[in-house]
Amino acid sequence: MLTLLNLLSGVAMLIWGTHIVRTGVLRVYGADLRRILSHSISNRLTAFASGVGVTSLVQSSNATALIVASFGAQGLIALTPALAIMLGADVGTALMARVLTFDLSWLSPLLILFGVIFFLSRKQMRAGQLGRVAIGLGLIILALQLIVAAARPMTEAAGVKVLFGSLTGDVLLDTLIGAMFAMISYSSLAAVLLTATLASSGVISLKVALCLVIGANLGSGMLAMLTSSAQNAAGRRVVFGSLIFKLIGSLLVLPFVDYGPALVDWLSDEPAQAVVNFHVAYNLIRCVACLAFTEPMSRLCLRLLQDKPELDTTMRPRHLDENALSMPSVALANAARETLRMGDLIEQMLNGLLEVIKTNDVARARETRRMDDDVDHLYTAVKMYLTRVSREDLDEADSRRWTDIISLTINLEHAGDIIERMVTDIEEKKISHKLSFSEAGLQEICDMHRRLVNNLQLGLSVFLNGDLKSAQRLMVEKESFRDLERAYSYTHLNRLAGQSVQSIETSSLHLDVISDMKRLNSLFCSTAYPVLDDAGALRKSRMRDKPKSPKSPGAAAADDVALAVAADLQQKESSNDGAEPPGHPHPVR
Template identity: 25%
Template structure:
């Protein structure tokens, strides 16, 4: 929180002189309409654009911090109903004011298996609708109150003691900067209204293809369709652009925003790549459907209001709603078509070579997505740990040579050791990734969540170390014995081992869908299994006291093996209790 407060203070101190400077430039350039300076105009335009973009980012960051983890909680509960998925996508994008951020987060969720492809397509369609809210807000003529919003937002951000008030202040400050940037650009461009060259350039955008290309390229560069739409509305507010020229630009913005999804899907899983392709297909086909009847569309939109900026905002909204309505019925067909041309690739698992699947550093600036990636990688470690624990007991029960559970060419013990090394490697990378996440701007909840995941990773590492240290020693003791466990002792070990495997399977199921009930059940069963272990320990000592020869001979091995299993059970409980703290927070 200290880091975020310092960043807010630095941002405000940096922006105050910038606001004054751009205001002076805008005034000087607009007051001299006949002998305007292109240098002052360019400086004013870039200064206003900088404030506009920075204000939009600040507003988005503030809304993300205010929303906390509600976005991920909503996505976790998403059903396979594509209509609900559309609603969820629209709602989340309205909260964070960035369809690009929603898409990046969506790719990480598909990458980790939390959502399937059809669900993701619905969310993408909804995110396009949600992004139109920014344009509707920008179309309101509130630029005269921009400085008031900056003042209120700055005061709330700098002096509020509650995090929630600081976050809301960040949003208000972002709105103020956004609208003030619009005012600076609008005032700066006033002298250009009489410039023939400038008017020719803007009029050329009435050509649908030129306008779409210009909007797509500009949006791809700044990676925000909302920003492009806002700038088009600013041009319309100053009377520099018509509705017929504005519509192609906002259509192009819908194509340009796809670059974020494509970048996010480059090194992701096959399903995540499909999400990026689906995003591109929806937006490109939607634009192709509309681009051939832009004049008719403009006439229809012109009936909604006499205000040109509002007409452009309405065109943006209507386009995305109509496109979504057209595509919803075909979502399953589109998903099947994409899967047909981009099928799953069969990959042979190589347990000798560790592979990091989810720790994408490109999404570190999106803490929600990054935390989800870390959880997905931890889930993979839990799966490996389950196979390690599943292999622990059989070498002590039978003398027969056993092959690895996944690679028949390896013996069981060799495969187990390879997994232990792989778990160690993955845990180190997960810990490093979580540290990088902790260095981002996080909410207090996200900070606690990262700390809890670090603890869970450490406990998994402790399970790994326990097995690595004790298993070899126990194997050595087993080989030095001529006898096996008593029938009763062997049955107790097998039963307790089966209970332990159920615990780790529950932990695996928790990470599959982040099911709180599974973590709660681990804690509940853990107490029973402790009692069971104590009961078996007493039964074993009764056999030793009764001078049962095999129990006496295998006493040390029996006790140490059960002790290792008990320690693993304890660490699993600690992981579950840590996960419950996250859920409760």
């Protein structure tokens, strides 16, 4: 019983080690790896090479598949180079299996020792995450030693021999078991390494080992298909084409598997080395041969997996890739891109507001109010996406960025609510009574609207680039807009004193519109505060006095916004009418 537990613990450690290495590399180099994959699509050979390189680093063809599938779903990469990257990923994971079968027992304690030291001392820095990768590599090597040690006495047990003896003779059953183990372990690399270890210990025959290896390759394709099931048709085509390539390779090789043991004996006398060499040779030959058929496979996938028309008119997130949550820097970049989409929606609502004011167009008013539902939908999606990003893995800069993104999404959502209410007021107080603003009053509103749109665009630019000069200009525009609102209020009162009929009829609405525009402008200009604060250029009179906290400024700010989001989650989700709930948090200074 103890021997069986040792074997199971060794398998679990092997799986966990590959998981640690994969997540560690993705957290440190995730953005760079995605950039390499997205830029290496000029031809099939460069795409193939990028797939080999990236998968050799993350030690998981499934992780590469998830990244490439997300690119395909977003339309960032064509299907043909994506399939070439997937073929390269299969070769990359086979090469890593070959490297890990060398005698590296002396390296395991060193990797774990120094990995733990770096990870605990510099957890929030890149060196700490590289220490995490070293721990994972050390655990993989140690796990292989434990599996060998545990499997050796098991080979002498009669019951174990009978159990593994049932795997001999049925090629399809052995292949299916190999596929199931790759799916359960979430790694074809772990399945192949375990198979090589069992073959070296004499627990399974060489023929069974070869069938398990072929099944492990097929299982990795099935796993990628399952994990990408939530993607749209474009994303699913990538993993589906890769699975078809693997299935064709299996069908071509399995009928000749009886001749496999003689072939691998020629490659190596050691069973473990022979199994891994077969794994490398099989994937290399299969992938190079399939590389010439990526274009026909693309046409087949397009025919079998067609895009379905969208029946729901609600705008859906485009950039919130669930698979990037293990890479905080990439996840934050995705959330920032989706936040910019919210900004574009707010600009469209502002343009619709002005058209409603000018033309009394009821249909345009209805469409503008509906767009607030899209803003709310994106706001909820970004908010929930950011709450799933591990805060412990964020360094100081990423923690500040997390705060900036969630703050801007809250402000943009509040801006959408304000615009929706403004349109509703115009319908009730102006359109229904067939009133109109005076020529001078309408000109003032148009002038404020133009400045408001410009400040929104400038605020989004500051949010994206963090430019100090633009942030300073934005603060100047904020003060100028405030003075303009005050001046236009006085000129409106002068028109009332002059007994202007149009001004009298729309007086309350006119003052409400320019007051709401000032509130909107304050929300748009709030993106300048973090940039000015980081540069030490924020005037003290505009900074709220807070008691000092032992936490770093970025972490403390992130905690404040997290509390605001938690309160907003409780209040916002309970209301379906899109109205602003009481106590809505607005991190505008």
